[in-house]
Amino acid sequence: MEKQNRRSFLEIGTAFISGIMSLAAGIPLIGFAISPAFKKGESKWVDLGLADRLKNSRFKKVDYTFTAKDGWVKATKKRSVYVTDTGNGGWNVFSRTCSHLGCLVRWDEQKESFLCPCHGAVFDKNGIVVAGPPPRPLQKLQTKVEAGILYVKET
Ligand code: FES
Structure with missing residues (x-):
């Protein structure tokens, strides 16, 4: 029982850390892709x-x-x-x-x-x-x- 709890804790922890890393890599890419929509025409x-x-x-x-x-x-x-x-x-x-x-x-x-x-x-x-x-x-x-x-x- 305790072994199973440790395993699910590790799985959840790994998924959480993977999610954070994906967000850290994805946010700049999304920002780069949509930023032209918020820029005003250049003079x-x-x-x-x-x-x-x-x-x-x-x-x-x-x-x-x-x-x-x-x-x-x-x-x-x-x-x-x-x-x-x-x-x-x-x-x-x-x-x-x-x-x-x-x-x-x-x-x-x-x-x-x-x-x-x-x-x-x-x-x-x-x-x-x-x-x-x-x-x-x-x-x-x-x-x-x-x-x-x-x-x-x-x-
Ligand atoms: S467009 Fe209406 S007065 Fe010039």
Whole structure:
């Protein structure tokens, strides 16, 4: 009887220790496998081309593509922006995506405004909402110039 109790105690102990060792090895693997789902999309600098080519531009439309990784998904995205040289070494780059429902705005030189064709929104030259339903201004992208190339930060 005592021999049988010792044997079952050893069996339970061995199973317990095996379980702990499996968990210790498995948790990092599971964490590695599911961690991309909890990561936010990474921001990156995207090349818009030579800054000199865009110098003195006033709301020049620039289209570009970039690769973004979000979780497990890596996708090529298209973006359209308006670029303005502020004249003092700075740049204003506005996304063309309307902050209401995502239609593409266009710059109207005579009205000095961005106009959205979908629901009549009007944004001023700083991207601020002047009329219509959008809840926010146009997205203004962060810029930098390195080695003569203008970059915008995509998030
Ligand atoms: S999508 Fe631009 S106003 Fe609605």
